[in-house]
Amino acid sequence: MQESKAKVFLRNPFCRALVVSKRPMMREGLQFMMKERAEKSSLILCENYLDIRPEILLQIDVVVIELDSTLQEIFEACDFFNQLQNQHRQVEWVFTLPVNLVNIAIERLLTAKTALLSLHEPMSRIIEHVFNSGGQTERISRLLLQEKAVNTSDITVTNANLTFSERRVLRLLSKGWQLTQIATLLEKSYKTISAQKSSAMRRLMLKTDAEMYAWMISVHGMQELNLPPYHQGI
Template identity: 40%
Template sequence: MLSRSCKYGIVISKIPVMKVGLGDIMERHFPDYELTFFHSSEELTLLQLRRAALVIVDLSGEQRQIRNICEMYYPLLSQYRDIHWVFIISRDIYPLAVEQLMRPGTTLLSDREPVEGVIKAIREGDKNVETISPMLLSSDFLEVKEPAEKLETLTHSERKVLRLLGKGWGINQIATLLKKSNKTISAQKNSAMRRLSLRSNAEMYAWINSAQGVKELNLVSAYGEYAEWKSLPEKNMLPSSRSA
């Protein structure tokens, strides 16, 4: 049984060297933690989750069925809100991680994160806020173009954010409507722009107003026929500012 001064932490990774590295970081900088190591989330028990103050999940080695894996963590994040969840992810799954894993108490780290970044993230975990590593938000991380054969369609959350932007909503309003933080909505907008190879807000709005964007975001049904929508002088007005 844990002593009062000891905390319980869990490390989940399929990569042995990652387990060793994370274990070394915890032993050197957080000696008050007792750690248990697992291969996957399927090995977790309810008793372990109830005891845990920290769960570090390495998703960088996950290549197959990554959406299913993220969806397995989603109910755990909702149920165990007192846990600080730290997910280590690769660039390829960043948009999916933002969509499925972000909530207060969750931290997203890059699989190229320096040791200092990992230590800082764990140390600041008691703030109960959602955090995305600056490395994940850097231009080097976001602007690397995907090979054409790897381009994916927009996720449901990305499409929803772009659709609301196209209807004239602002980031703050979308965050309130979807009950998410401004940071999460901005991250979803940026990940959608990266998928579409759009480098500025001007390019984003031009795409939204294009025939392809209208069709992709199902904006025709919201504004009537495409030609009629294009002729509306106040199409960028906020919904709340329109008369009843």
């Protein structure tokens, strides 16, 4: 992250923040800058979002979370965050994330008390959101939207010709369902559902699950699966 020398307006110089990141540079950088900008601010540091406890959130104004989950893990993480958001409505949430998680984050995490930032956001922009939680900060940063636009323009469109069954399985996978759950829901064997997933991936020329999930959240993937465009209304 490149640091900006611009002065950050402090709406809440007494801010109590929780930072969740596996990167020491992220944790220590925010700790240093918060104390430098506002001595009376306070900060709690965690490496894993599963370490967040309700008793901690009762003492916090804003949580900064660096999302580094894989596409397969992100749905479970979002469910965990949604539960905390519903239980602690006084807390503001700032998520920094890679561009491939933008659509999922917009659909599952974005609320009136949530901001989505790029992993490449300058540290000063993160600090601005920390000290101005509840103010007029961007809910989705311009940098993240720019990265999303570039990523979308680079997508290779594939003529999938998926069957109805293959499309149905991929739609359910895109919503976070597991193959065993899909088999139970559709009253099919696990072997049948797994075969439909594999045949769909062959048609799409996708070699790994990571490529499959990336295709699902692409513009063409959402169109092919008839999924709602997450960016509408933003």
